Amino acid sequence: MTVTIKTVDEQDKMRIAGRLAADVLDMIGDYVKPGVSTGELDRICHRHITEVQQAVPAPLNYRGFPKSICTSVNHVVCHGIPGERTLKAGDAVNIDVTVIKDGFHGDTSRMFFAGKSGIQAQRLSDVAFDGMWLGIKELAAGKFLGDVGAVIQQHVEKHRFSVVREYCGHGIGRVFHEDPQVLHYGDAGTGLKLKAGMTLTVEPMVNAGKAAVRLLPDGWTVVTKDHSLSAQWEHTVLITETGYEVLTLGVDHR
């Protein structure tokens, strides 16, 4: 396992990439309304990233992924492919944006609702959000990756939801998905010891029902096996001596 430590100069580039990824999510929120198609959201993000930001949408052609963002609606856990599906009132959608700027990646996702959110979907989104932040707050040089997974798992299961096991957070830098794997479950005090200069994502996927997932025949779309709702939030974070710096904060600091 090779975990890269970013130099001060590389950290600056990660800050820029992270800011751009967050800016895309800040920009797209107003377009998430009943009647919009996920393909339209993809086209708007693609245009913003390539024309306004002069950056590269990392998912496009990544291992054959056909679009520039991931849009995961309702029981879709992650890696939903934007297309002709239109959102209806109450639909929950995770929009996951990764941009490459000056050779470095910024990766972040948030939940959005078309119209008013349902109570259950809102609770699920809130638990995923709070789980992500509890995990992030564990991060500091000298702490362990297991500390992150443990607090997320405890929080999610306390609310009687479940943590997806098959997909995890990751190191990130010049490479989209690099070591280490950041599990969203586990035991405190176990796993990799963190060092200042590491950059990684925390991105728990939380299911309202059981944890099991299924991959659709398109080879990308991951859904809950029991068709329960799923929610996810993601930030890219820099480990510092005293704690962490979130590189993908939005204007409202979510």
Ligand code: MF3
């Ligand atoms: N952005 C996702 C992540 O958080 C990865 C998407 S890979 C893609 O790691 F190919 F589906 F875009």
Ligand code: CO
């Ligand atoms: Co990620």
Ligand code: CO
């Ligand atoms: Co992502």
